Amino acid sequence: MSLFAILKSTENKSGHSFDRSFDQCLKCTACASQCPVAAVRPDYPGPKQCGPDGERLRLKSSEFLDEALKYCTSCKRCEVACPSDVRISDIIATARSKYGNNSFKIREFMLSHTDLMGTLTRGSAPLVNKMTAIKPVRLVMDKALGIDRRRTFPAYAKTSFRRQYQNVAEQQAQFARQISYFHGCYVNYNDPELGMDLIRVLNAMNIGVRLLNKEKCCGVPLVANGFPDKARANARLNLANFEQAMADGSEGIISSSSSCALMLKDEYPHALGIDNSKVKSGINFITRFLANEFAAGNKPEMTPVNLKVAYHSPCHLIKAGGVLHTLNLLWEIPGLELQQLNSNCCGIAGTYGFKKENYETSQAIGSPLFRQIEESDADYVVTDCETCKMQVEMSTSKQVLHPLTLLRMALV
Amino acid sequence: MRRQCLVIGGGLAGLVAGIRCAEAGLKVAVVTSGESGLAFASGAIDVLGYMPSAAGVHLNEPVSRPFEKIDELAEYFPEHPYARIGRDGVYKAMDWFHGQLAETGLSMFTASDEQQNQWRVTAAGALRPTWLSQSVAEVLPWDLQNVKRVVFVNISGFLDFLPELAASGLKRHPAFRNSQVEALNIELPLVNGMGATADTMRAPQLCRALGEKDFNIIASTLMEKVQDASLVVMPACLDSALDSLHLKELRRRTGLNIIDVATLPPSLPGIHMQQALQHRFAALGGFLIPATGIRHGIIENGRVFNVSNGEDLLTADHYILASGGFFSKGLNVRPDLNAEQVFSEPLPVKEPIFGLDLNTPEQFSERKFLSRTGHGFIRAGVRLNRDHQPMIAGQPLTNLHVAGTVLGGCDPVQECSGGGLSISTAWQAAAKVIADIEAAGEKA
Numbered sequence: 001m002s003l004f005a006i007l008k009s010t011e012n013k014s015g016h017s018f019d020r021s022f023d024q025c026l027k028c029t030a031c032a033s034q035c036p037v038a039a040v041r042p043d044y045p046g047p048k049q050c051g052p053d054g055e056r057l058r059l060k061s062s063e064f065l066d067e068a069l070k071y072c073t074s075c076k077r078c079e080v081a082c083p084s085d086v087r088i089s090d091i092i093a094t095a096r097s098k099y100g101n102n103s104f105k106i107r108e109f110m111l112s113h114t115d116l117m118g119t120l121t122r123g124s125a126p127l128v129n130k131m132t133a134i135k136p137v138r139l140v141m142d143k144a145l146g147i148d149r150r151r152t153f154p155a156y157a158k159t160s161f162r163r164q165y166q167n168v169a170e171q172q173a174q175f176a177r178q179i180s181y182f183h184g185c186y187v188n189y190n191d192p193e194l195g196m197d198l199i200r201v202l203n204a205m206n207i208g209v210r211l212l213n214k215e216k217c218c219g220v221p222l223v224a225n226g227f228p229d230k231a232r233a234n235a236r237l238n239l240a241n242f243e244q245a246m247a248d249g250s251e252g253i254i255s256s257s258s259s260c261a262l263m264l265k266d267e268y269p270h271a272l273g274i275d276n277s278k279v280k281s282g283i284n285f286i287t288r289f290l291a292n293e294f295a296a297g298n299k300p301e302m303t304p305v306n307l308k309v310a311y312h313s314p315c316h317l318i319k320a321g322g323v324l325h326t327l328n329l330l331w332e333i334p335g336l337e338l339q340q341l342n343s344n345c346c347g348i349a350g351t352y353g354f355k356k357e358n359y360e361t362s363q364a365i366g367s368p369l370f371r372q373i374e375e376s377d378a379d380y381v382v383t384d385c386e387t388c389k390m391q392v393e394m395s396t397s398k399q400v401l402h403p404l405t406l407l408r409m410a411l412v
Numbered sequence: 413m414r415r416q417c418l419v420i421g422g423g424l425a426g427l428v429a430g431i432r433c434a435e436a437g438l439k440v441a442v443v444t445s446g447e448s449g450l451a452f453a454s455g456a457i458d459v460l461g462y463m464p465s466a467a468g469v470h471l472n473e474p475v476s477r478p479f480e481k482i483d484e485l486a487e488y489f490p491e492h493p494y495a496r497i498g499r500d501g502v503y504k505a506m507d508w509f510h511g512q513l514a515e516t517g518l519s520m521f522t523a524s525d526e527q528q529n530q531w532r533v534t535a536a537g538a539l540r541p542t543w544l545s546q547s548v549a550e551v552l553p554w555d556l557q558n559v560k561r562v563v564f565v566n567i568s569g570f571l572d573f574l575p576e577l578a579a580s581g582l583k584r585h586p587a588f589r590n591s592q593v594e595a596l597n598i599e600l601p602l603v604n605g606m607g608a609t610a611d612t613m614r615a616p617q618l619c620r621a622l623g624e625k626d627f628n629i630i631a632s633t634l635m636e637k638v639q640d641a642s643l644v645v646m647p648a649c650l651d652s653a654l655d656s657l658h659l660k661e662l663r664r665r666t667g668l669n670i671i672d673v674a675t676l677p678p679s680l681p682g683i684h685m686q687q688a689l690q691h692r693f694a695a696l697g698g699f700l701i702p703a704t705g706i707r708h709g710i711i712e713n714g715r716v717f718n719v720s721n722g723e724d725l726l727t728a729d730h731y732i733l734a735s736g737g738f739f740s741k742g743l744n745v746r747p748d749l750n751a752e753q754v755f756s757e758p759l760p761v762k763e764p765i766f767g768l769d770l771n772t773p774e775q776f777s778e779r780k781f782l783s784r785t786g787h788g789f790i791r792a793g794v795r796l797n798r799d800h801q802p803m804i805a806g807q808p809l810t811n812l813h814v815a816g817t818v819l820g821g822c823d824p825v826q827e828c829s830g831g832g833l834s835i836s837t838a839w840q841a842a843a844k845v846i847a848d849i850e851a852a853g854e855k856a
């Protein structure tokens with residue numbers, strides 16, 4: 001952000017951070033050329049109109065709130081294109097929760113409280129997995145909740161990651177170097193195996209992995225679904241735990257989810273108005289941490305994987321400038337033939353694509369990506385984001401791996 | 413892993429440099445911070461439309477054979493990038509580029525004599541000499557004789573194309589004094605518009621909104637109302653993807669000479685070219701690293717050792733700087749100057765990454781030809797020495813090469829040469845990298 005923008009961002013009465021970056025808009029329309037929603041929905045006026053232009057009007061009267069704002073996926077591709085650092089996607093998200101209809105919606109609550117849903121299903125995972133796979137149940141979810149019945153749900157794991165970690169905790173403490181892992185909801189409840197891959201890789205580099213004393217959902221789904229206060233409470237708890245971890249001798253905090261990492265490191269201050277400056281420099285998405293370790297000479301021993309993979313870069317990783325690190329890492333894996341897929345959004349956008357009214361839009365956005373994946377002769381698709389993985393696996397015939405999993409496969 | 417070549421900037425110049433390196437089998441990545449000129453461009457590629465202003469040269473005389481004019485240009489402006497590349501080099505680069513685009517499925521056309529310029533029509537109704545055009549070859553005869561009727565056709569309500577403005581623009585051209593030039597608006601149901609109206613849409617949305625029924629109405633209206641038109645000009649909103657053929661189909665159905673021209677941005681033809689180049693680069697094994705702005709370079713012994721985005725280091729054997737002009741922040745107004753100094757300083761401009769030596773507009777005035785009608789800022793840019801190397805305080809850098817609008821010594825807007833300059837300078841920079849790497853390999 002420019003100094004100008006910092007000076008101009010003020011606090012409004014309710015203590016919400018109040019973004020004035022729309023004032024910096026040059027009206028160049030660079031943002032409009034990159035919006036995946038506008039490309040498939042003629043009734044979506046696009047980032048310039050919904051963001052800086054609309055904000056000017058909304059400040060006059062909330063009657064100017066355009067219903068179409070709900071179609072924005074918060075992919076932030078518009079912000080990447082903007083030459084003037086306008087926080088277009090944040091302006092849209094804030095306007096939705098500030099001026100929109102905020103009556104309690106059970107669906108939004110269910111989809112966004114990922115940690116709560118995970119806790120509730122604990123012990124009943126096989127049952128829940130079966131239930132969400134049954135047609136009549138899906139029909140009820142579709143009709144009663146507006147969760148599209150064509151969606152496949154992420155399966156819940158039998159044993160959470162935190163519990164599995166207990167088996168290796170002692171061994172982790174043996175390493176001289178220690179790093180704390182923000183596993184997030186997805187690894188904890190849906191994919192503990194990915195967390196275990198992370199441990200194996202870091203251990204092979206002589207680094208032990210700790211868990212935080214406590215962590216809560218990073219807040220991405222909460223912000224997207226209109227629960228900013230809950231997101232703020234989570235942010236405070238997480239940051240307190242990060243500070244504690246650093247004080248206890250941890251080198252830093254790593255995340256294996258590109259969206260969690262963007263939120264924790266870059267978005268807490270301006271999307272939620274919460275200061276993370278004490279720990280910010282210690283927070284890293286895993287591929288940046290690993291790429292820097294590799295560059296400094298701490299590389300695990302690897303054997304050729306002899307695979308051909310197609311890499312899809314998630315929107316939020318692009319926004320964070322993280323594609324550089326993931327590529328740096330993938331370039332180091334021996335025997336890997338790597339194809340970079342064209343930069344297209346997959347369409348899921350976290351919880352967005354689960355909603356019935358967004359299903360068609362979501363799949364239309366993703367279709368160029370799906371087509372390219374089907375046409376490629378890659379053995380696997382690789383991507384850094386868990387919801388991209390769900391979307392691509394549901395919409396194509398290929399299996400999707402996290403870069404960490406690929407690295408673990410290369411370990412000797 | 414270390415790249416053999418790292419290109420800074422992913423606009424036309426950066427992508428062309430990347431493609432040429434990848435084609436030669438180099439490990440290459442392009443890092444780029446934001447949007448490039450391509451999202452705004454017409455999608456046509458100009459080589460040289462007008463000779464730069466200099467005594468004795470008529471500014472308004474369009475250049476008909478651009479490559480042949482390059483020798484003359486070189487004589488007057490030895491610092492001009494085209495002078496360094498030479499006539500044969502520029503032609504080779506452009507011909508190669510044309511071939512690369514063909515590989516992506518984006519067809520571009522030269523005039524029937526490929527040494528010859530052709531006209532492109534702008535959305536404001538102006539005519540510009542261009543070399544490669546996206547929709548059709550030679551939409552108007554070069555002599556502009558016998559063009560009886562031109563109709564600018566819009567979809568009613570669409571605001572990013574103004575047919576009345578375009579018509580009055582073209583009407584002002586002397587060659588059209590006796591022609592019929594008019595505007596026509598066609599009312600459409602926009603069957604795939606999801607209920608939205610054209611006035612809320614930009615070109616990509618309008619394109620999505622058009623369905624079978626809309627195309628039928630366009631075709632029948634054109635046949636009914638403008639069957640005798642020599643040329644029909646529509647906004648570029650008909651084809652959404654590289655392999656879409658709606659314009660072609662409309663031409664076939666109506667038998668009319670229809671072209672589409674870039675609207676106010678976002679420009680679909682520009683976006684298509686960007687996609688085509690990005691796809692080609694990836695297909696050749698190149699990597700594109702988005703949202704990564706390079707802040708500074710670390711120089712050791714006359715070489716760029718690595719570059720930094722402010723947080724991390726990126727390392728390569730060779731670097732190509734293709735960071736664009738003022739809009740793309742490849743060049744900046746010096747931040748240390750106040751408003752008054754900006755206008756009084758001979759060199760108020762800076763190349764922000766390396767602080768490379770620049771050409772100043774003043775240096776032009778010392779040359780043979782004193783008149784300077786082009787905007788000084790536009791001519792300012794990175795200066796190269798005799799060996800085509802950029803310099804810092806007179807000291808050359810041996811593994812940094814410079815391409816595109818960030819280079820000085822020319823005025824692409826006035827000359828109608830933007831595309832050709834970006835492409836040929838990038839082609840040459842990449843050729844230098846390839847040759848250096850080959851030479852180093854032989855030595856080793």
Ligand SMILES: Cc1cc2nc3c(=O)[nH]c(=O)nc-3n(C[C@H](O)[C@H](O)[C@H](O)COP(=O)(O)OP(=O)(O)OC[C@H]3O[C@@H](n4cnc5c(N)ncnc54)[C@H](O)[C@@H]3O)c2cc1C
Nearest residue numbers: 421423424425445446449454458706736740816817830831
């Ligand atoms: C409105 C418009 C219309 C045009 N129409 C035509 C036409 O009809 N015919 C024609 O031939 N040409 C046309 N051109 C010109 C043609 O497109 C140019 O050749 C092109 O815009 C310049 O290309 P470039 O790659 O040098 O720079 P740019 O397109 O400016 O690209 C530079 C890129 O570098 C990136 N960058 C800058 N600094 C950094 C950094 N520090 N780190 C990383 N990345 C960085 C920028 O984000 C940008 O993506 C037009 C240009 C414009 C703007």
Ligand code: SF4
Nearest residue numbers: 035072073075076078
């Ligand atoms: S965040 Fe994404 S969907 Fe929303 S306006 Fe920006 S580009 Fe469009």
Ligand code: SF4
Nearest residue numbers: 025026028029031082
């Ligand atoms: S890209 Fe940024 S400056 Fe340009 S119109 Fe969009 S918000 Fe405004």
